[in-house]
Amino acid sequence: MNSAATLAELAAGLAARDFSSVELTRFYLERIERLDATINSFITLTPARALEQAAQADQHRQSGNVAALSGLPIAFKDIFCTAGVRTSCGSRMLENFIAPYDATVVERLQQAGMVMLGKTNMDEFAMGSSCETSYFGAARNPWDQERVPGGSSGGSAAAIAAGFTPAALGTDTGGSIRQPAALCGISGLKPTYGRVSRFGMVAFASSLDQGGPMARTVDDLRLLFGAMAGFDPKDSTSVPTAQATGTEPSSDAPRSLTIGLPREYFAGLADPELAGLYQDARRALEQLGHRFIDVSLPHTDVAVPTYYVIASAEASTNLSRYDGVRYGHRCADPKDLTDLYERSRSEGFGSEVKRRILTGTYALSIGYFDAYYLKAQRVRRAIRDDFLRVFATVDALLTPTTPTTAFPLGQISDPVEMYQQDVFTVPASLAGIPALALPCGFKAGLPVSIQLMGPHFSDLQLLEVGSAYQTRTDWHRRVAPMPE
Amino acid sequence: MAGILSKERLCYCAAFAQFAMKIVRQDIEKLCSLARLALEENEQSQVRNDLERIIAMIDAIGSVATDDIEPLAHPLDATARLRADEVTEYVDRDTLQQSAPATRNGLYLVPRVID
Numbered sequence: 001m002n003s004a005a006t007l008a009e010l011a012a013g014l015a016a017r018d019f020s021s022v023e024l025t026r027f028y029l030e031r032i033e034r035l036d037a038t039i040n041s042f043i044t045l046t047p048a049r050a051l052e053q054a055a056q057a058d059q060h061r062q063s064g065n066v067a068a069l070s071g072l073p074i075a076f077k078d079i080f081c082t083a084g085v086r087t088s089c090g091s092r093m094l095e096n097f098i099a100p101y102d103a104t105v106v107e108r109l110q111q112a113g114m115v116m117l118g119k120t121n122m123d124e125f126a127m128g129s130s131c132e133t134s135y136f137g138a139a140r141n142p143w144d145q146e147r148v149p150g151g152s153s154g155g156s157a158a159a160i161a162a163g164f165t166p167a168a169l170g171t172d173t174g175g176s177i178r179q180p181a182a183l184c185g186i187s188g189l190k191p192t193y194g195r196v197s198r199f200g201m202v203a204f205a206s207s208l209d210q211g212g213p214m215a216r217t218v219d220d221l222r223l224l225f226g227a228m229a230g231f232d233p234k235d236s237t238s239v240p241t242a243q244a245t246g247t248e249p250s251s252d253a254p255r256s257l258t259i260g261l262p263r264e265y266f267a268g269l270a271d272p273e274l275a276g277l278y279q280d281a282r283r284a285l286e287q288l289g290h291r292f293i294d295v296s297l298p299h300t301d302v303a304v305p306t307y308y309v310i311a312s313a314e315a316s317t318n319l320s321r322y323d324g325v326r327y328g329h330r331c332a333d334p335k336d337l338t339d340l341y342e343r344s345r346s347e348g349f350g351s352e353v354k355r356r357i358l359t360g361t362y363a364l365s366i367g368y369f370d371a372y373y374l375k376a377q378r379v380r381r382a383i384r385d386d387f388l389r390v391f392a393t394v395d396a397l398l399t400p401t402t403p404t405t406a407f408p409l410g411q412i413s414d415p416v417e418m419y420q421q422d423v424f425t426v427p428a429s430l431a432g433i434p435a436l437a438l439p440c441g442f443k444a445g446l447p448v449s450i451q452l453m454g455p456h457f458s459d460l461q462l463l464e465v466g467s468a469y470q471t472r473t474d475w476h477r478r479v480a481p482m483p484e
Numbered sequence: 485m486a487g488i489l490s491k492e493r494l495c496y497c498a499a500f501a502q503f504a505m506k507i508v509r510q511d512i513e514k515l516c517s518l519a520r521l522a523l524e525e526n527e528q529s530q531v532r533n534d535l536e537r538i539i540a541m542i543d544a545i546g547s548v549a550t551d552d553i554e555p556l557a558h559p560l561d562a563t564a565r566l567r568a569d570e571v572t573e574y575v576d577r578d579t580l581q582q583s584a585p586a587t588r589n590g591l592y593l594v595p596r597v598i599d
Contacts, residue, residue, distance in 0.1 A: 100579045193559045207558055236564050305544040316519060323520075325592050330585035334595050342522040354521055355531065359538050361519040362511070372542065377555030379548045384556060416537045432559025456560065 001027045003163025004479045007072050007220040010166055014061065014071050021054040021061075021071030025115050028073050032117065032164045035482060040139045041149075041159035043078045044086050045118040053115040060113065069227055070113025075168040077156050078119035079126055080106050080211070081200040089202045090122040090134040090152075093328045093348030103200025104235065105169060105211055105228045112227045117165050121155030124350045125319065126176055126204045128152050129421035130412065133352040138409055141184060142480035143446055147406040150180030150421075156214050157184035161480045167215040167224060171201055173208045174307050175425025178437035178451060181214055182401035185439045185447030187476060188214040189221045189463065190425075192456050193432030194239035196225075197232035205314035206237070208307075208429045217476055218438065218466035225459065257465065259285065259452075260295035260394035265424055269400070274448060277441035278400060281450045284472045285398070285465070295394060297386040300427060302379055304419055307426040309363050309376035315353075316360030322348060355415060384431040391455040396465060398452060399424055401437045405446035424451060434459040436466050439475035447475070 001019065002009075013019055019027075029047050036042055050073070057071030081087050081099035088094045102110070110116065123133040131139040131154025141149040142162040149158035153170030157180035160168055170177040172190035181188030189212045196211045203209060213224035232238040261282070269275050282292060324330040324344025331347055334340035349357070363372035390397070403423055412418045428435040433456055440450040454462045470476050512532050516523055523531055577590055586593035 097583050100576070100582070194562070233567070237558070237562070239560070239562075299548065302544055302548055305542040308538065309542050309545065320520075324585060325594055327583035327585075336595050337597055338520070340595055341520040345520055346522045346524075349521075351527070351531075354523075355534055355538065357519050357521065358515050358531065358535060359542075361515050362535070362539065363542070365515070365518060371546070374555050375545050375550065376542075377557060378550035378553040379545050381553050381556035382548060382550065384559065414537070415534055416541050419538075419541070430559070 003028075003031060003482075003484070004216070004477070005166060006217050007069070007166050007215060007223055008217070010072055011068060015066070021057040021115060022051060024071065025050050025054040025073055025117070028117055028165055035162065036164060038140060038145055039142060039158050039162050039164075040137050041121055041155040041162060041164060042075070042118045043088055043090070043121050043134075043136045043155070046085055046116055049085070050115050050117050053110070057113045057115065067113050068223060069109065071115065072113075072167070073115045073117050073165055074109060075117045075120050075156060075159050075165040076106055077122050077153050077168065077170050079122060079171050079202045080119075080169060081202070082106055082116070082119065085119065087119065087202065088136070089126070090124040090136060091348065091350070091353070092135045093322050094202075095135065095329065097327055099200070101200060104197035104232045106200065108228050109169075109224070120153070120159055120168055123152035123154065123176075123352070125202070125315070125353050126152040126171055126173055127315070127352050127356050129175070129179055129418055130407075130409075131155060131158075131180070132409065133350055135350060140409070141406045142482055143185060144406065147408050147446070148183065150183035150402075150406065152176040152180070153214065154180045157181050157186055157188070160184065160186045160214060160216060162482050163479070167213065167220055169211060169228075170214045171204075171209060171211045172425075172429065173204050173210075174311060174429045175422045177212050177214060178401050178425050178435060178449075179421060181437040182449030183406040183447065185449075185475070185478060185480065186214060186216055187218050187221055187439065187466065188212065188437045189225060189459065190428065190435045191225065191229060191459050192239075192434045194237050195229050195434075195457070195459060197235045197238050199232055199234040203318040205311040206318060207314060208311060210429075218436070218463055218470050221436075222460075222463045222467065225463065229459070256289040256291065257395040258291050258293060258393065260390050260397045261292055262295050262297045262300065262390070262397055262399060264297055264300035265399040273443050274400070277443070277448050278450060281440040281469070282398060284469055287472060288468050290465070292398070293394065295390045295397070297390065297427065299379065299383045299386050303383055303427040303430060304423055306376045306379045306383060307422065307430055308359065308419060309372050310380060310430070312356045312360035313363045313373050313376075314360070316357045316364065319349075319353070319357055324348075352415065380430050383427055387427070387431045387433055387453075387455075396452050396454045396458070396462065398450060401425065401449035401451040405443050405448060428453050432456060434462055436462045438466050438469060439478070440473070441475055442478070447478075
């Protein structure tokens, strides 16, 4: 069995009876147990449940009842609630939390017959861009184990790149699917806000959070997205399916699209090697019949500060639920209720989470609310309107996904410097538009990635463009140097 | 930071950096109290330093003219969906309380609030 196989290839292998789902699941579990001690991409492994689900999938196959994803393994970022299995969110606060229900996307993928291998490592409460803020220790990048896999869905990205699973789910609030996908050389989609249910996803910043698929190829993302997207009455921000049909590809013939190159994303690009790789990506897309024009998104430079006001404000509100009373960490021997709250929260949260809570508290407090939170919401509209304006003339946008390749563990200790990792990914989050990260080459042995963004609900069109791109390139088929 | 912000915005931030610093020095204890966080002595100065830098960074939003722009709370400008006022969920208290730190007779236990 090949640890770099795609979901589509493994589905073909299952259909041809080359191997069973139980054999496939054992293969990945054995590989994780042997090699994940250094990568640390999983927080919890669920071998018993996985083998049970695999056996069920094999049984269904025997009786001729087979869905496309049936019997294929997947890993869930440890932010998705899984009934009976710990959901830690990378935090001491939820170290012993067992959710009483499954997240909607977990339920949907399991109903489609997928096999859960385990729960992947992440920055604490999804706050980080390196996977170093995890209470369970940093995850490492399979391309260079002295470097970070990115974050916050770093465990999911590293697990795929290391050949521990063919697919995983991540969540993206300001780049947490796209940036780790970029740094680990895999593909990842942040869907349009509201298209994938947030029910059962531990909340960070509710107006930005969006779950999405991560895999080696865009074709695999498409398979997963098809099974997980769609209206969910349990999520009040879920978009009714009738409204979720935007720019969908209408025929099999690939359309010729006009793709914009926002000059603000390339202005500070000083590295000729990266510039060359982005040029190559553009050329490959031109060969597929797409046309490029220069465009401008003038508010790009204030996207990071706007994001850190809104995301921190929403986080400080969402995380007020961790009070040491109903679930989560509780301090020993509280002397009164205030002491219970303060010590439980201070012991349960790590330093990055505390920074965000305090930043958000500041932005929401009396005297600053108008100057920060309300102001940021106004700038957010200006940022979104930049996109709406250019999407009147272009079908999609091509940009770098990240400013740099994977950086060494421990290199970035200044939080403000770390926040700049998100410079190319937060604008799409603020605007709620879909964005796809694709491998486009290597620099000094480390993966480089491009990002395609499109109008609201153009997710399938982006996937179509990305899929065609991957017929012209083989960067997504490169395999990280892991022992077999 | 410097790599991405325009020159005008950098000037704006520099002018406000000192202002932001003063706010944080005065208010750090107040913020912790509002957020129900208790910082250790050795965390205090690091947190204060980080917050000063973060606030100086977010102050860049002040440079955008937004007089005619309405705040955007939801990226699709949507409002909360309403549903029929019917009971559809039933609380299974025993299951929900399995993750609680301390309960008795179905009640959550906390330190004495009223003497």
